[in-house]
Amino acid sequence: MTRAxxxxxxxxxxxxxxxxxxxxxEEYPLGxxxxxxxxxxxxxxxxxxxxxxxxxxxxxVVGLGEGNKxxxxxxxxxxxxxxxxxxxxxxxxxxxxxxxxxxxxxxxxEDNGKWRLRMKGVADTMQGxxxxxxxxxxxxxxxFRGCRINTMTLNLIQEGFxxxxxxxxxxxxxxxxxxxxxxxxxxxxxxxxxxxxxYQAKIEIMRPARTDETGTAQPADTSWVTLGNVTxxxxxxxxxTETDGYVLGSDxxxxxxxxxxxxxxxxxxxxxxxxxxxxxLKGLECKLRFVFESPTGKIIRIVFPCVKLGGDSxxxxxxxxxxxxxxxxxKYQPAIDGDPYSDTDVLVEFVKDPVxxxxxxxxxxxxxxxxGSISAPTIASAVIDSEDNTKVLVTINAPSGLSLGDxxxxxxxxxxxxxxxxxxxxxxxxxxLAAKTISxxxxxxxxxxxxxxxxANALKNGGVANSSxxxxxxxxx
Numbered sequence: 001m002t003r004a005x006x007x008x009x010x011x012x013x014x015x016x017x018x019x020x021x022x023x024x025x026e027e028y029p030l031g032x033x034x035x036x037x038x039x040x041x042x043x044x045x046x047x048x049x050x051x052x053x054x055x056x057x058x059x060x061v062v063g064l065g066e067g068n069k070x071x072x073x074x075x076x077x078x079x080x081x082x083x084x085x086x087x088x089x090x091x092x093x094x095x096x097x098x099x100x101x102x103x104x105x106x107x108x109x110e111d112n113g114k115w116r117l118r119m120k121g122v123a124d125t126m127q128g129x130x131x132x133x134x135x136x137x138x139x140x141x142x143x144f145r146g147c148r149i150n151t152m153t154l155n156l157i158q159e160g161f162x163x164x165x166x167x168x169x170x171x172x173x174x175x176x177x178x179x180x181x182x183x184x185x186x187x188x189x190x191x192x193x194x195x196x197x198x199y200q201a202k203i204e205i206m207r208p209a210r211t212d213e214t215g216t217a218q219p220a221d222t223s224w225v226t227l228g229n230v231t232x233x234x235x236x237x238x239x240x241t242e243t244d245g246y247v248l249g250s251d252x253x254x255x256x257x258x259x260x261x262x263x264x265x266x267x268x269x270x271x272x273x274x275x276x277x278x279x280x281l282k283g284l285e286c287k288l289r290f291v292f293e294s295p296t297g298k299i300i301r302i303v304f305p306c307v308k309l310g311g312d313s314x315x316x317x318x319x320x321x322x323x324x325x326x327x328x329x330x331k332y333q334p335a336i337d338g339d340p341y342s343d344t345d346v347l348v349e350f351v352k353d354p355v356x357x358x359x360x361x362x363x364x365x366x367x368x369x370x371x372g373s374i375s376a377p378t379i380a381s382a383v384i385d386s387e388d389n390t391k392v393l394v395t396i397n398a399p400s401g402l403s404l405g406d407x408x409x410x411x412x413x414x415x416x417x418x419x420x421x422x423x424x425x426x427x428x429x430x431x432x433l434a435a436k437t438i439s440x441x442x443x444x445x446x447x448x449x450x451x452x453x454x455x456a457n458a459l460k461n462g463g464v465a466n467s468s469x470x471x472x473x474x475x476x477x
Contacts, residue, residue, distance in 0.1 A: 002137055002138060003137075004135045004137055004138050004140075005137055008135070008136050008137040009041075009133070009134060009135055009136065010035065010132075010133075010134045010136065011035070011036045011038050011041055011075060011131065011132070011133055011134070012033055012034065012035050012036070012131070012132045012134070012180075012181055012188045013033075013034055013036070013086075013129050013130060013131045013132070013147075014030055014031060014032065014033045014034065014129070014130050014181060014186075015031055015032075015086065015090075015126070015127070015128075015129060015130075015366065015368055015369055016028075016127045016128045016129060016130050016145070016146070016369075017029065017127065017369045017370065017371050018127055018371055019127045019128040019146050019171075019256075020128060020145045020146030020170075020171045020172060021145075022145065023130070023180075027371060027372050028371060029369060029374055029375065029399060029400060030181070030186060030369075030399050031366055031369040031375050031399075032186075032189060032366045032378065032397065033181045033183075033186040033187070033188045033189065034083065034086060034188060034189050034190075035188035035189065035190040036075060036077055036083070036190075037077065037078075037190065037191075038075055038076060038077050039076040039077055039078070039163065040074070040075075040076045041073070041074070041075050041076070041133055042073035042074045042075075043071070043072070043073035043074065043075055043131060043133065043144060043147075043168050043170070044071070044073050044133075044142070044144075044173070045069060045070065045071050045142075045144070045172075045173030046069070046070050046071075046072075047066065047067060047068070047069045047070070047251075048066075048067025048068050048070075049064060049065065049066065049067050050064070050065045050067050051063065051064050051065070052064070052065075066251065067251070068246050068251050068252075068253075069172070069173070069251050069252050070243070070253070071144050071146075071147070071168070071169070071170030071171060071172060071173050071253075072150075072167070072168060072169050072170060072243070073167070073168060074165050074166065074167050074168075075131075075165070075166045075168070076163055076164070076165045076166075077163070077164055077166075077195075078161045078162070078163060078164070078194075078195025078196075079154060079161070079162040079163065079164040079195050079196050079292070080191045080193060080195050080196070081191065081193045081195075081196065081292075081294045081296070081298035081299075081300065082191045082193060082298060082350075083189070083190065083191030084164070084191075085117065085119075085350060086129075086366065087149060087152075087166055088119055088152075088348050089119055089126065090126045090128075090129060090148065090149045091149045091152050091166075091237060091239070092119050092120065092121045092122065092237075092346065092348065093120075093121060093122040093123060093124050093125050093126065093258075093261075094122065094124040094125060094126050094368065095119070095120055095122050095124070096122070096124060098367070099117065099119075099367065100117065100118040100119070100120075101115065101116070101117045101118075102115070102116055103115055103116075103354065104116050111349075111351050113353075113354070114351050114352060114353050114354065115351065115352045115353075115354055116349060116350070116351045116352075117349070117350040117351075118340065118347060118348070118349050119347065119348045119349075119350075120343070120344040120346070120347050121237075121261055121263075121344045121345050121346040121347065122344065125148070125257075125258050126148075126368055127368060128145070128146045128147055128148055128170075128256075129147040129148070129149075129168075130143065130144070130145050130147065130180065131143075131144045131147050131168070131170070132144075132179065132180045132181060134179065139177055140175060140176075140177065141175070141176045141177070141178065141179050141180060142173060142174075142175055143173070143174040143175075143176060143180045144168070144170045144172070144173055145170065145171055145172045145174070146170050146171030146172060146253070146256065147168045147169070147170040147171075148168065148169050148170070148239070148241055148256050148258065149166055149167070149168060149239065149241075150167045150168060150169045150238060150239055150240075150241040151165075151166075151167040151236065151237065151238040151239070152164065152165070152166055152167075152235075152236070152237045152238075153165040153167075153234065153235070153236045154234060154235045154236075154290075154302075155232075155233075155234050156198065156201055156230075156232055156233035156234060156267070156290075157197075157198050157232070158198040158231055158232060159197075159198055160197065160198060161194070161195040161196065161197055162195060162196050162197070162198070162201065162292075169241045169242075169243060169253075169256050170253075170256070171252050171253045171256065172252050184435075185397075185398075185399050185436070186380075186397060186399060187380040187381055187395060187397065189380070192475070193294060193296070193298065194294070196292040196294060196300075200292055200293055200294060200295075201233075201290065201291070201292050202226050202227070202230070202290075202291050203226070203227045203230055203233060203267055203288070203289070203290055203291075204224040204225060204226050204227065204288070204289050204290075204291060205221070205224070205225055205227060205276075205286055205287065205288050205289075206220070206221040206222075206223070206224060206225070206286055206287035206288075207220065207221045207225065207275075207279060207284075207286050208220050208279070208284045208285060208286055210275075210278070210279060210282070210284060211278075212275060212278075213273065213274050213275060213278065224289065227267075227269060227276075228269070228270070228272070229269050229270035229272065230267050230268070230269045231267075231268045231269060231270070231323065232267065232268045233265065233266065233267035233268070233290070234265050234266055234267075235263075235264075235265040235290060235302060236262075236263070236264050236265060237261065237262070237263050237346060238261070238262050239258040239259065239261055240258065240259030240260055240261070240262065241256055241257070241258050241259065242255060242256060242257050242259065243256075245257070261345065261346070262329070263304055263329065263330035263345055263346045264327070264328065264329045264330070265327065265328055266311075266325065266326060266327040266328070267325075267326055268323050268324070268325050268326075269323065269324055269326070270321060270322075270323060270324070271314045271321075271322045271323055271324040276309065276324070276326060277311065277313075277314075277324065277326075279309055280308075280309040280310060280311055280326065283308065284308075285306050285307065285308055285331075286306075286307060286309070287303070287304065287305055287306065287307070287341065288303075288304045288307045288328055288330075289301050289302060289303040289304065290302045296353075297352070297353040298350075298351070298352050298353075299349070299350070299351035299352075300348065300349065300350055300351075301348070301349040301351070302346070302347075302348050303341055303346070303347045303348070303349065304328070304330040304345070304346055305330075305333035305339075305341040305342055305344065305345070305346075305347065306330060306331050306332070306333040306345070307328040307329060307330045307331070308328065308329055308331070309326055309327065309328050310326070310327040310328065310329070311324065311325050311326040311327055312325050330345045330346060331345060332344070332345045333345065374400045374461060374462040374463070374464045375461060375464065376460075376461055376464050376465060376466040376467060377396050377397060377398040377402060377459045377460065377461040377464075377465075377466055377470070378396070378397045378466070378470055379394060379395070379396060379397070379452070379454065379470050379471065379472035380395045380396060380397040380472075381393075381394070381395045381472065381475070382394045382395075382452045382472045382473070382474040382475065383395075383474070383475055383476075383477050384446050384447075384448065384474050384475070384476050384477060385477060386476070386477035388441075389445045389446055389447075390427075390441055390442050390443070390444065390445055390446060391439065391440065391441045391442075391446075392439075392440050392442075392446055392452060392474055393437060393438075393439055393440075394437065394438040394439075394440065394452060394454075394472070395436060395437050396436045396437070396438070396459060396461075397436075397461075398436050398459070398460075398461035398462070399461065399462075400461050400462025400463075400464075401461065401462050402433045402434075402436045402459060402460070402461065403433060403459070403460045403463070404433075404458075404459065404460070405417075405457045405458045405459055405460055405465050405466075406457060406465070407457075408458060411429050411430060411431060414429060414431060414438070414458060415429040417454060417455040417458035418438075418440065418452065418453070418454055418455070418458075419452075419453045419455070420442075420446075420450050420451065420452055420453065421450050421451040421452075421453065421471075422450050424442045424443070424444060424446070424450070425442060425443040425444070426440055426441070426442055426443075427441050427442060427443050428440075428441045429441070440452075446474060447474075448473070448474050448475055448476050449473070450473070450474055451471045451472065451473045451474065452471065452472055452474060453469055453470070453471045454466070454469065454470050454471075455469050456468050456469050
């Protein structure tokens, strides 16, 4: 018999329309599907057993019963510049103001000229996630519904890739012999970038007004100050999700509500000053953020607007250099006019330089699908032909059926609606609505640094058109 192999597994997930409800084409439509290249996955199901307390003259157990089912566990991956935005949103909650995505146009802003997506920790929660753990060599697919993110733990590694752990609490497990997500109609979106390394991370602080170690009064910092010589660090954000939401008549969780969100962490740095230690001793509050920037300029910042520090007095453990160990816990910062880092306890920013017209893609920041709604089409992939690099095959994500937009009746009309980030001339175009593909041939050779752009209202998914232009960086076959 074939033995399952970790090298032949995959993990994918999608947002649920309604917590723990299976997908259906119309009422509970499937939106975007996301793939994760994992280090490990312990997410799985378990079931309790219980036994009768009655006694007999055989000194044996008289009765056994089947207990509650539970779905929980961890998914561990590299901390990537893209591809985990949806997970962060399910961790932080559903902002009633929607997604905050802008092209920054302010010379005094550190992100001027860049796309920025902000997510705040808020009270409202998302519905849930459906996770597929596939053992492809056995053609068996474990489906976990009603998954909510209980905890995120990010470990900072000085030499190596940082690792991030997502802990899930779910409701049900189903084993199928076909995938939950049709990869033809719903190709999974993966991040192809390397994860962040220790050389691409820093911790920054805004200190309060204080007296320094020489007794001199120091004003509060008005800009971020980078902490020097940090060796390790970690962040934990937990939702304290309930695990005992069981009711009579069912062996599955009937509730998995989030509790109070807690944001904690720590770091170790060379002991070179008592400045931060004194902030801890005096119980002063400060701002803290962790900044990650890839070589391609993709930035993630995890910001805590109000924290209190903790830690230990520097210990002498050997003749080697001495370190200072500090911890922190965040608290809610009330709203302050004009301060984006307020009215929350945690905020995550995703920043991308608009190279070749690229912006945070709709796949990265998909709104939570709603019951009975059909989402606009999106570009799933744009792959340059391996044998003829003047050709690119564009695949459209349109689960409810692809059709041409209003006013577009043929290939010429669709051709006029498609451009590239670099000046390219399209010599020919064909499309297959059933296969949801567009084959484009250009006059010149194409390169993977370019982006294909489809104009607004050019295509429809189940009658719903893309109200804004959609784009996708091309990849080599």
